[in-house]
Amino acid sequence: MAFLSFIIFAAVMLFLAGIRIVRPTHRGLVERLGRYKNFANPGFHWIIPVIDRMFQVNVTEQMVDAEPQEIITNDNLNARVDAQVYFRVKPDEGNVKNSQYNVNNYQWQIVNLARTTLRNIIGTLTLKSANSERGRINSELHKTLCEETESWGIDIVRTELKEIQPPQDVQETMNKVVKAENEKVAAIDFATATETEADGARRAEIKKADGVKQGKILEAQGEAEAIRLVNEAAEKYFVGNAQLLRKLQAMENALRNNTKVIVPSNADLVNVMGEMAGVLPIKKKEEK
Numbered sequence: 001m002a003f004l005s006f007i008i009f010a011a012v013m014l015f016l017a018g019i020r021i022v023r024p025t026h027r028g029l030v031e032r033l034g035r036y037k038n039f040a041n042p043g044f045h046w047i048i049p050v051i052d053r054m055f056q057v058n059v060t061e062q063m064v065d066a067e068p069q070e071i072i073t074n075d076n077l078n079a080r081v082d083a084q085v086y087f088r089v090k091p092d093e094g095n096v097k098n099s100q101y102n103v104n105n106y107q108w109q110i111v112n113l114a115r116t117t118l119r120n121i122i123g124t125l126t127l128k129s130a131n132s133e134r135g136r137i138n139s140e141l142h143k144t145l146c147e148e149t150e151s152w153g154i155d156i157v158r159t160e161l162k163e164i165q166p167p168q169d170v171q172e173t174m175n176k177v178v179k180a181e182n183e184k185v186a187a188i189d190f191a192t193a194t195e196t197e198a199d200g201a202r203r204a205e206i207k208k209a210d211g212v213k214q215g216k217i218l219e220a221q222g223e224a225e226a227i228r229l230v231n232e233a234a235e236k237y238f239v240g241n242a243q244l245l246r247k248l249q250a251m252e253n254a255l256r257n258n259t260k261v262i263v264p265s266n267a268d269l270v271n272v273m274g275e276m277a278g279v280l281p282i283k284k285k286e287e288k
Contacts, residue, residue, distance in 0.1 A: 017049040026056040027089075027096045036101075039093040057099060059091040061157055064107050066114040068163075075126040080165040085114050085145065086157040098153030106152050110145065114159070117144045127166050134161050 021044060022028045028040025031053050040054060047054055068082040087110060089099045103109055121140050122130050130137065138159050145156045 014049060015046070018046045018052070020045045020047055020054045022054075022056060025058060025060045027059055027091055027093075029055045029057065029096060029100060031055070036097065039096070055100060057089055057096050059089045059096070061086055061088040062107075063087075064111050064114075065162075066111055066118065069115055069118070071119050071122045073122060073127045073130060074124055077127045077166055079122065079127055079130065080163065081118055081122060082162040083114055083118055083141065084160045084162055085110055086159070087149075087154050088157060089154050095153030098151060103149075103152045106149075106154060109152075110149065110154075110156075113145060113148055114141065117141050122164075127164075130164050134164075137161050 020028065020040070022040050022042045024042045026042070028045065030037045030040055030045070030047055032048075032051055037052065040056075045054065063084055063086050066083040066085060068080055070078050071081045073079050089096060089106075099106055118137075118141060121137055125133065125137075138161055141159045141161075142156060145159065149156060
């Protein structure tokens with residue numbers, strides 16, 4: 001009876017020891033005595049303890065850091081470069097097997113391949129072009145990694161150039177250059193605005209002068225028209241006496257502001273004023 005209980009207990013322990021649960025984020029490879037036996041999808045699986053082994057492989061997207069490194073650019077400057085690589089193992093049986101049997105520690109291999117590729121790419125660029133062409137560097141790095149890892153059963157999702165840092169003294173110089181360029185642009189903008197304002201003021205003064213000029217022209221034209229009308233009236237109503245009419249106008253202007261004017265009694269202007277007023281001039285008595 002005790003032996004039977006031992007057998008049952010051993011069988012239960014053997015069964016429990018062989019239970020394997022594969023999560024949806026993983027896939028399993030079952031090996032029997034060191035040889036590939038079958039592929040394990042997510043769910044419940046049982047293997048023979050000691051004889052069988054299951055290796056679970058993560059098939060979700062993962063990230064590895066290529067680690068910062070010093071790279072000499074084409075213009076002989078040391079740049080500190082760091083990048084990140086995002087990848088995932090393809091979930092089908094063939095690719096999961098390739099990730100385990102075609103490459104040893106694919107994460108470590110990806111890091112070293114990315115570092116080597118970055119040195120080859122950035123070594124052909126100047127520091128300025130490397131900073132301005134990050135998209136091109138990412139594209140070339142991604143393309144190279146995809147080609148080199150094609151037989152590894154993994155998919156390179158994307159690559160990101162994390163940083164390109166020049167030496168400290170070069171960075172300070174570049175900052176000064178950028179600051180000077182910004183100040184230059186600001187000065188040009190200020191000068192342009194000032195010139196625009198001055199041009200507007202000049203145009204306003206020109207328009208104002210044109211207005212004054214036009215007003216004087218109209219005023220002169222009005223006076224000329226008035227003189228023309230007066231001359232026409234003089235020719236019509238004061239035929240032969242235009243000169244006397246001008247004298248009357250001069251007298252009218254003089255008397256308008258209560259100006260006292262002494263005129264000899266025998267002046268022609270007095271006689272004209274008397275005639276216009278309906279008063280005949282007094283004739284001198286004939287000498288006896």
